[in-house]
Amino acid sequence: MKTLVKRTLRRFLAIPSAKLIKLWPSLRLISVIRKISGIQLSAEQLHVIVRALKDKARCRLLVFGLGNDSVLWSVLNRGGVTVFLEDNEPWFREVTRRSSCLTAFLVNYATQRGDWKMFLDSPALLEMALPPEMQNQGWDIILVDGPRGDGDQFPGRMRSIYLASKLVSNAGEVFVHDCEREVEGVYCQAFLGSQNLRAEIKDRFGHLRHYHMTGRCH
Numbered sequence: 001m002k003t004l005v006k007r008t009l010r011r012f013l014a015i016p017s018a019k020l021i022k023l024w025p026s027l028r029l030i031s032v033i034r035k036i037s038g039i040q041l042s043a044e045q046l047h048v049i050v051r052a053l054k055d056k057a058r059c060r061l062l063v064f065g066l067g068n069d070s071v072l073w074s075v076l077n078r079g080g081v082t083v084f085l086e087d088n089e090p091w092f093r094e095v096t097r098r099s100s101c102l103t104a105f106l107v108n109y110a111t112q113r114g115d116w117k118m119f120l121d122s123p124a125l126l127e128m129a130l131p132p133e134m135q136n137q138g139w140d141i142i143l144v145d146g147p148r149g150d151g152d153q154f155p156g157r158m159r160s161i162y163l164a165s166k167l168v169s170n171a172g173e174v175f176v177h178d179c180e181r182e183v184e185g186v187y188c189q190a191f192l193g194s195q196n197l198r199a200e201i202k203d204r205f206g207h208l209r210h211y212h213m214t215g216r217c218h
């Protein structure tokens, strides 16, 4: 019962609270709305991404992983293009039913985190067909917070980090969550490069790295 009330509240508050953050992107407001919405990224981490989105108003934003933050990204980037990729079908159905305004595609990463060393040695295997609707253009901001990578039986973020490095536009921003974990740390180092690292926002629930990517061409 409590969960149902929470979910209903979240559903109806998602758009108004995202609009509030758009108007007034203070850390305190973000912190309150994050708690109500059940977002996993910390308030400081959300704040950094919100600022980047403000700086690149109406941009091309690509997000790996649907979550309770998805409506926020979609509303903040209204007028631009925002696309979400998700591999967990029940979760995909739940989030897209709850928020029909989202442009989201169901994908299959076909990887297991346990194989991360093998993929690191053969990065060509990380190429993946993307939905044709995504067009052959670069993305100004990419957020990698999916797929699940908290166990060897889950897909792991080898493909999403590799694809982010390929799909980001020149001078674009890439944010990767959970970089305190071995696979995310090693793949960021290999494909995004320490020379592009701008900041790391550490939180007890996960470290967010921010990369500013130069020298790309699309």
Ligand SMILES: C[S@@+](CC[C@H](N)C(=O)[O-])C[C@H]1O[C@@H](n2cnc3c(N)ncnc32)[C@H](O)[C@@H]1O
Residues within 6 Å of the ligand: 038, 039, 040, 041, 064, 065, 066, 067, 068, 069, 086, 087, 088, 091, 145, 146, 147, 148
């Ligand atoms: C790590 S969560 C983070 C979402 C969001 N960025 C946030 O901060 O709240 C993203 C991934 O976890 C999985 N996930 C999150 N919540 C889930 C749920 N309630 N049920 C199933 N999978 C879930 C999904 O596959 C999704 O791609």
